[in-house]
Amino acid sequence: MRSIVYALLACGILFACGGSSAQMETSPLGNRYQLFKDGGSGDPVATGDFVYFHAAMRTEGDSILFSTRQGGGEQPVVQAADEANDQIGPVEDVIRYMRTGDSAVVRVNIAEFPNKPPGLENDTVILYSVVVTEILSQEEFEARSAAEEAAKEEVRAVVRAREAERTEFAAGILKAYNEGTLENVQTTPSGLKYVIHEEGTGAEAEPGKGVVVQYIGQLVSTGVVFDQSFGRGEGIPFQLGTGRVIPGWDEGIDLLKVGSKATFFIPAELAYGAQGTPDGSIPGGSELAFYVELEKVE
Template sequence: MKKNFLFLAVAAIGFASCNSGFKKSDGGLLYNIHEDKEGANIKAGDFVVMNLVVKNDADSVLNNSYDQGMPVITAVPQPQYKGDVVNGILLLSQGDSATIRVNIDSAKAGNHIPKDFKGKYLTYQVKIEKVIAKGKLSDQVFQGRVTELFKTETAKMEKAEPGKIQKYLDDNKLKATKTASGLYYVITKEGSGPKIGKADSAVVNYTGKLIGGKIFDTSIKEVAQANKGLYNAMRPYKPIRIAVGVGSVIPGWDEGLQLLNKGSKATFVIPSKLAYGQQGAGPIPPFTPIVFEVELIDIVHPDPNAPKPAALPQMPMQQPASK
């Protein structure tokens, strides 16, 4: 959990606006507490649930836990250097909100940010939602409370998912069709010819995003370049080819692609049970619905004259692990 916390500390730069209303601490740290609730301040070793919005000098949002649909849940580490954002977190208690600005020079001096990183501040808008204080609790009791916290937070996300999907559809005025599995789809451009079949391969351009709008992946170079931090110069941006109906992609894609014919464009709104479920994946939190804009460029049919693969020796079936 500490790595995730420190990753956020090097993920973005802060506002370039004036520092009016801010107090100054060691290492050039600036902080402005907007809500100051009663209660003990957070201590290193405590566990916190907090929402974060991170912006750069151009006021562009680089990280937003609200858009991701999941707060940051982490153990609070010891500060690693003077002016560390952790020092600002330790000034807060449950229910507090604040803006914390970390001086870039202090972060560079502590080797917690690349030397060529541009900007004057790392800035966080923080809302402390919940604190599990370690205090004098035994490790066993403390870990039990942390485990229960994770269960509670994930249960909240699972319960909220249908509402998030409906809000996305309403906000974007999408008249989507819902399949029996729970996939929502809208055909935005009709193609021609027969629909793709299970034995076929799809050649697809796509853009994937969270329902908050943040794009996490795309096969289209121009889209990647237009979204800061997404473009990878080493990646060959082009349509991908995938086998359909064989489980090589998430279930929402397997089902959705079979609704299309060549030339079709569609929007898939995919619930987590047809995507990455309770585990999540990379930038996709647990129980998070995702959206894909897809274009079926081509359908590749299997070659009936292709040589059959050599038969492999039959192996005993693996027995399922006992529970």
């Protein structure tokens, strides 16, 4: 998720709530913003500091396009650039004037963009709402990152150790499905078929919430595994119900709770359609089987 946030920053499109243009200041780089310091504390950001923040992206008409709090995955962090650096986005620019707990609104005029971002062709302004949650020096950030990476690697090793066993289990489920002996298969009105192997007891997945999912994807016709997360040791994070994954996943994951283990049998029309994937790993018209484990709901 962090890579998505950086892409938005680079494009100048992370945005926000409220903020009258008449009340806004202009930074030396020409970015218009309004800074709220009521909740802030501590020293302001210094060059080289690492700043953890949350941001929401909104049109001037209050249509929210993206929120880092609901996107799933890790909280975004950016290293504060020197004031002489003008090759940064508006959020990165304004963050340099903030403290922990401060919030700001940044106004970006996209009417002058040569090519407007998809979906914003009829808009002229984007607003960012930004809240700084923590500021760390480079030394503190590097120490934290090393500790976090060590902890993550322990978790990844546990997940990777399950790869062979889970792959064998998924293959057995698909074999039974193809032979017509798989029990308790349910079908939704859209045509999605699924079996819940183990019902979770945690939070329910809901549209708009961030989720993390472990998975094994197979072609129903051949049993070929075209993608899986266990070998990487990390599940995939995404915001449910926002079209960031194939429709069969958005519908299927919505049926689960944290801890659930299930297999989805997804028809082509809820997956990659008649075209398949550009790399050819999933041919056009393919029915797909996904063994999934819902790890987290945020």
